[in-house]
Amino acid sequence: MYTFDSRVRYSETGEDGLLSLPAIVDYFQDASTFQSEDLGIGIDFLKEKDLLWVMSAWQVVVHRYPALGEKIRIGTIPYELRGFMGLRNFFMDTEDGERLAQANSFWSLINHKKGVPVRVLPEMVEKYDVEERLQMDYAPRKIAVPQGGIRQEPFRVERQHLDGNHHVNNGQYISMAMAYLPENFAIRQMRAEYKKSALLHDIVVPIIVTEADRVTVSLCSEDEAPFVVVELTGR
Numbered sequence: 572m573y574t575f576d577s578r579v580r581y582s583e584t585g586e587d588g589l590l591s592l593p594a595i596v597d598y599f600q601d602a603s604t605f606q607s608e609d610l611g612i613g614i615d616f617l618k619e620k621d622l623l624w625v626m627s628a629w630q631v632v633v634h635r636y637p638a639l640g641e642k643i644r645i646g647t648i649p650y651e652l653r654g655f656m657g658l659r660n661f662f663m664d665t666e667d668g669e670r671l672a673q674a675n676s677f678w679s680l681i682n683h684k685k686g687v688p689v690r691v692l693p694e695m696v697e698k699y700d701v702e703e704r705l706q707m708d709y710a711p712r713k714i715a716v717p718q719g720g721i722r723q724e725p726f727r728v729e730r731q732h733l734d735g736n737h738h739v740n741n742g743q744y745i746s747m748a749m750a751y752l753p754e755n756f757a758i759r760q761m762r763a764e765y766k767k768s769a770l771l772h773d774i775v776v777p778i779i780v781t782e783a784d785r786v787t788v789s790l791c792s793e794d795e796a797p798f799v800v801v802e803l804t805g806r
Contacts, residue, residue, distance in 0.1 A: 572702060573606035574646035576666075579637050589636035590643075592749065592758055595672050596631065596742040599661035602647040610698040614735070620692075621684045624657065626741045627677040628712040629763040631661075635671050642666045650704035652696050655680045655688035660705040673707050683736070714764045714800045716787055720778035723751065725793070728773045738768035739798070748788035748801035751779045756786070760804040769798045 583594035607613040617623055637643055644664045651658040661674040682689050734740040745761060752758075769775060769790070775798065778789040784805045789797045 572646055572648050573602060573609070574644055575602065575605060576642065576644050579639050579641045579643060581639055584639050587636075588639050590638075590641075591636075592631070592633065592761060593742050593746045595633065595636075595663060596629070596745055596761075598643075598645045598663060599631070599647065599674055599676075600741065602645045602661060603659060606647055606649075606699075612695055612698055621682050622689060623681055623683050623736055624678045625681050625768075626763075626765050627656075627679050628765065629674065629676050629741070629761065630710045631672060631674040631761045632707060633672045633759060633761075635669070637663075637665065637671055643671065648703075648705065649699040649701050651701060652691045652699065655690055657691060657695075657699075658704075660707075662705065673705055675704075675707065675709055677712055710760075710762055712764065714762055714787070714802050716789060716800055717780045717782065720780045720787075720789060722795075723777040723779055725774050725776045728769050728771055728775060730771060732769075733771060736768075738770060741765070744790060744799045744801060747775070747777070747790055748786075748803065751777060751788050752786055752803060753781070756803070757806045758803050759806045760802075762802040762804075764800045766797045766799060767792075773798075 579590045583590055585591040646662050648660040650660055657678040659676045663672040664670055680689050680691055728739055732739045732743045774793050776791045778791055780787040786803045788801045790799050791797045
């Protein structure tokens with residue numbers, strides 16, 4: 572397990588003064604990055620070996636969104652490494668131990684020059700030292716997209732959407748999907764299934780299905796093949 576402490580910043584809050592869902596996702600991604608860096612198997616280690624971890628799926632459950640100024644502890648638990656896959660939990664607690672949010676995630680280790688999966692390296696298995704997974708209601712990795720999606724106005728991937736791998740950042744997709752939520756929709760759970768990476772100047776075509784307590788957003792290429800499917804469930 573790896574943890575770090577923080578405090579909810581004004582720049583991380585939404586109109587309601589609470590930590591936003593994209594900010595929670597960013598904190599979770601930071602936790603896994605910090606752990607890998609501290610263990611010596613971070614970004615530089617991966618670059619030397621032409622490797623990168625690619626997100627396959629997210630499930631984030633939010634019990635309560637912390638307010639501006641609240642002190643928080645963010646943590647991550649690698650709980651399974653098999654083949655080319657890595658599975659990680661994340662959590663966010665108050666300083667008193669209240670569980671604010673928790674997550675499950677699937678990652679694939681890829682040789683980025685060849686574009687093929689690579690078995691997790693022995694030194695990764697040794698250093699990550701997997702633990703028991705969190706107790707939570709685990710959703711499937713794949714998202715079933717309902718019929719009847721409505722196509723929205725396409726938009727272009729810009730530089731501010733990209734991360735250090737020159738792909739659209741995982742958290743950016745969540746922000747894109749949230750733009751299609753009804754007003755006052757309070758997100759209890761977010762699931763995302765990543766299909767392929769969107770790159771600079773790619774055209775993104777959103778296709779939306781809105782149900783009573785759930786909105787499914789497929790962010791697709793021009794031929795309507797999904798880059799990512801995001802499912803947002805309300806309270």
